[in-house]
Amino acid sequence: MCWRKRIWRVPRTSGASSELFVLGCGPIVAHIDVVALAGDGIGPEVTEAVTRVLGGVASAYGHELTVRPHDVGWSAYERHGTPLPDTTLEACVRGPAVFLGAVGDPRADGLSPEKRPEAALLQLRRELGCFANLRPAKIDEQLVGISALKPEVAVGTDLVIVRELTGGIYYGTPRGAEAGSDRTVNTLVYTEFEVERIARIAFEMAGRRRGRLTSIDKANVLEVSQLWRAVVDRVAGDYPDVSVGHMFVDRAAMELITAPTQFDVVLTSNLFGDILSDEAGAICGSLGLLASASVGGEVGLYEPVHGSAPDIAGQGIANPIGGIRSAALMLSHSFDLQSEARALEDAVTTVLAGGLRTPDLAGPNDASVNTSAFTDAVVEAVALGGARVGAASAEVSP
Numbered sequence: 001m002c003w004r005k006r007i008w009r010v011p012r013t014s015g016a017s018s019e020l021f022v023l024g025c026g027p028i029v030a031h032i033d034v035v036a037l038a039g040d041g042i043g044p045e046v047t048e049a050v051t052r053v054l055g056g057v058a059s060a061y062g063h064e065l066t067v068r069p070h071d072v073g074w075s076a077y078e079r080h081g082t083p084l085p086d087t088t089l090e091a092c093v094r095g096p097a098v099f100l101g102a103v104g105d106p107r108a109d110g111l112s113p114e115k116r117p118e119a120a121l122l123q124l125r126r127e128l129g130c131f132a133n134l135r136p137a138k139i140d141e142q143l144v145g146i147s148a149l150k151p152e153v154a155v156g157t158d159l160v161i162v163r164e165l166t167g168g169i170y171y172g173t174p175r176g177a178e179a180g181s182d183r184t185v186n187t188l189v190y191t192e193f194e195v196e197r198i199a200r201i202a203f204e205m206a207g208r209r210r211g212r213l214t215s216i217d218k219a220n221v222l223e224v225s226q227l228w229r230a231v232v233d234r235v236a237g238d239y240p241d242v243s244v245g246h247m248f249v250d251r252a253a254m255e256l257i258t259a260p261t262q263f264d265v266v267l268t269s270n271l272f273g274d275i276l277s278d279e280a281g282a283i284c285g286s287l288g289l290l291a292s293a294s295v296g297g298e299v300g301l302y303e304p305v306h307g308s309a310p311d312i313a314g315q316g317i318a319n320p321i322g323g324i325r326s327a328a329l330m331l332s333h334s335f336d337l338q339s340e341a342r343a344l345e346d347a348v349t350t351v352l353a354g355g356l357r358t359p360d361l362a363g364p365n366d367a368s369v370n371t372s373a374f375t376d377a378v379v380e381a382v383a384l385g386g387a388r389v390g391a392a393s394a395e396v397s398p
């Protein structure tokens with residue numbers, strides 16, 4: 001637990017409370033201990049930005065930061081012959097939190113499925129038990145102009161996709177090419193248990209937000225979706241304050257671009273969530289903006305939603321916002337550092353309001369800055385916010 005949060009809990013009139021007495025020996029800092037998997041493409045650039053920003057948070061708030069890099073994806077395959085070396089998996093399982101930049105490289109296209117970079121990510125998600133992937137998509141008011149939608153449609157978009165992450169067609173067996181046949185198979189499978197636990201996460205979240213849940217499926221065709229719908233309806237009975245709607249995924253893809261503000265919490269399966277979250281990125285203006293938190297196990301996994309973007313890798317122009325916002329989710333979910341998480345979110349908003357744009361956010365005639373300059377500005381904004389927090393804490397210190 002962090003020192004400042006304890007100080008804040010002390011009523012101003014209480015004098016020397018026992019809590020402050022315990023603190024007499026010095027500040028108790030949080031230890032932000034992160035396994036960093038930079039991965040492929042723009043992953044290393046984004047991970048470097050996130051590391052620097054976390055450093056800024058740590059020094060502004062007096063926390064300790066440890067970042068432990070490990071290999072994953074194509075870069076791990078090149079070095080170790082496997083996209084998920086044991087050392088990486090062991091470090092991740094020990095946690096307490098994992099940040100992942102991106103995986104994927106066109107050079108892996110010819111590899112067998114288990115050697116592909118994406119296989120590492122899928123195995124990691126499963127080993128960590130991160131069955132709930134939370135993908136917030138809230139349009140920044142400064143970026144309404146670059147939304148793929150007309151401003152009057154895009155303004156006010158503020159939704160969270162709750163994507164089931166460790167089941168469904170991504171993992172179902174049998175899978176692959178059938179020997180001696182021209183058939184290749186993937187299997188869509190969900191158990192009631194899997195649907196119920198992700199549904200509960202979504203209902204809880206809707207209860208803390210605007211109380212609206214839209215469950216997205218393809219129940220007019222798929223039996224698995226019929227099960228999904230029935231379980232969601234049953235779970236809904238435990239959340240009378242949340243209003244529930246069901247929508248077929250094809251309709252949802254259309255409604256998302258015609259009337260995105262109707263959505264609050266969107267609950268859906270692994271594959272549909274993957275597809276719809278890219279659409280949400282386009283509504284917000286760039287996939288580079290979106291963050292994600294994968295939770296449900298003991299260790300949280302935090303990844304920007306954008307992929308490895310090999311076309312711009314190594315140029316230093318990647319948008320670090322998705323990564324930085326994922327780090328904010330990590331501070332909140334894995335370390336319970338709510339003020340710090342908010343400060344990071346606010347720092348990004350401040351920098352956007354100041355007019356800085358990475359190329360993906362800039363119009364054709366607008367100036368843009370590179371990843372490093374954008375990150376510098378976020379670190380500076382965090383430092384200014386931290387200074388204010390420091391001053392406020394000093395006020396209530398003995």
Ligand code: IPM
Pocket residue numbers: 103104118121122274305307
């Ligand atoms: C995502 C990505 C991954 C997914 C890939 C890289 C395996 O697209 O996180 O959205 O499909 O889950």
Ligand code: MG
Pocket residue numbers: 274275278305
């Ligand atoms: Mg995706």
